[in-house]
């Protein structure tokens with residue numbers, strides 16, 4: 001926690017559906033999430049859906065309290081890149097957010113921190129809020145290099161875009177060993193890395209650091225969200241599995257509204 005630089009940050013709970021969904025089941029989930037969110041003014045909520053379902057999310061969620069976004073974006077504005085999707089295309093479908101640098105993309109598609117930084121800046125160029133994922137593997141944690149790994153992932157963006165790229169931005173700390181495993185980082189473990197991230201940004205700009213929204217992700221559920229979100233540097237969550245179940249996701253959003 002940065003004493004003297006504390007500002008009240010709004011919480012954000014963002015769902016990451018990953019490669020899950022189908023039109024009929026999405027319709028039920030989106031309707032339930034939309035109607036359940038009406039009474040939660042203290043927290044921003046969003047769902048990041050697969051590209052083909054952006055139109056459905058837009059149609060179902062427009063005018064409500066839940067925003068929507070995508071899970072990846074191309075780093076360039078347009079061109080001959082078969083199969084890719086630009087930030088402007090996401091904006092066309094009303095997206096507010098896009099996840100960049102999720103550990104699954106870094107691991108399975110070889111995305112480097114430099115490429116992730118380019119994607120982050122491409123999203124910002126069109127007015128989207130990128131959610132920059134950072135986090136260490138179990139092996140890296142056990143070798144004691146968690147901070148080094150997270151710092152490297154963060155510094156790639158600061159080098160390319162300057163610290164001002166993090167103004168009103170979102171970073172998600174997701175330890176790889178906690179994603180989809182049911183093994184959540186303890187609130188103290190997560191808080192320690194969140195505080196480290198904020199300090200690192202503060203070494204460039206204290207004001208940007210104190211306004212930075214830092215989410216925790218990795219097996220967040222309705223029964224552990226409140227404890228995590230109560231930590232001083234945890235500003236909400238990036239929710240995978242639990243975002244596919246309306247009641248679970250809404251309970252996590254409620255935990256964000258209370259803390």
Ligand code: PGA
Pocket residue numbers: 016174178179180181182217218219220238239240241242
């Ligand atoms: P999980 O996924 O909540 O299922 O662990 C989180 C994420 O990968 O964003």
